[in-house]
Amino acid sequence: MYIWIIAIIAITFLMIIFNKGNKNTQNVVINHIGVNHPTIDGQTIKVLQISDLHLENLSISPEKLYASLNDQSFDLIALTGDFLDRKRSIPKLIPYLNVFNQLNPKYGTYAVFGNHDYVLRDSNFLTLKKVLEDQGCKTMQNENDVLTINGNRLNIIGIDDFSTKRSEIDKSYHGLMHGYNLVLTHDPNIVLKMKNFHFDYLLSGHFHGGQIYWPKPYHLLKMGKLVRMNMIKGLQTHDEKPFYISEGLGQTGLNIRIGSRPEITIHHLTLPIIEKAASAM
Secondary structure, eight states: OHHHHHHHHHHHHHHHHHHHHHHHTTOOEEEEEEEOOTTOOSEEEEEEEEOOOOGGGOOOOHHHHHHHHTTSOOSEEEEESOOOSSGGGHHHHHHHHHHHHHHOOTTOEEEEOOTTGGGSOTHHHHHHHHHHHHTTEEEOSSEEEEEEETTEEEEEEEOOOTTTTOOOHHHHHTTOBSSEEEEEOSOGGGGGGOTTSOOSEEEEOSSGGGSBOSSOOGGGGGGOHHHHTTOOSEEEEETTEEEEEOOOSSOSSSSOOBSOOOEEEEEEEEEOOOOSOOBOO
């Protein structure tokens, strides 16, 4: 008799936690992050970062995403990986990409891939890549692009996923000249390998802010050294270089969040005026 009572109490408790955790996945926070260098006097740009859509477990509809952002203008959109991990989810991505097109970022949308995207193999991964590109995203796999914004050079550096051993930092920086180095990548652990590579700011995701952060995100320990350094979300610094870890918009495993919230991030960056070309490394 007592065993049944204990079992009923335990099941009821778990149901309450699950329902609360599921509701949390709908409670999006929009964070504004300013990254200013006191010695820089130049052009300010606004970058929208969306990370970890995880379309298999996403509670935010394209309509809600658009309604959250359509009153703002953006210079750039950065998508930092983990869109999905199943072939049948690829069509679900298109309405979200349409939202980014409707937001009409002045200098375009850039995307890198995460470990879940690489669960897709061969032709299925190429289909994902093509869908992104057909909808106007520039995908980056260890490559870079250069924008000149009112005389300010912005180097966009897309480093492929570190957790699946696809990162090639040298290749990503190849040919760059002096400018503001904005790195887009999925797994933030890459910063521990970038001591000799300059970046002014780095955008990443991967950890979901723990997703279930109760009592501690012990399940993240297998996800790299940054976790053991207590760097799993928000604005961080390593080797005096700032980087940001988004909590992501979607979830993996169970569609719940405890001690974390789905995140949309808007970064305000100040680009220096470039007077002469020099090596970026």
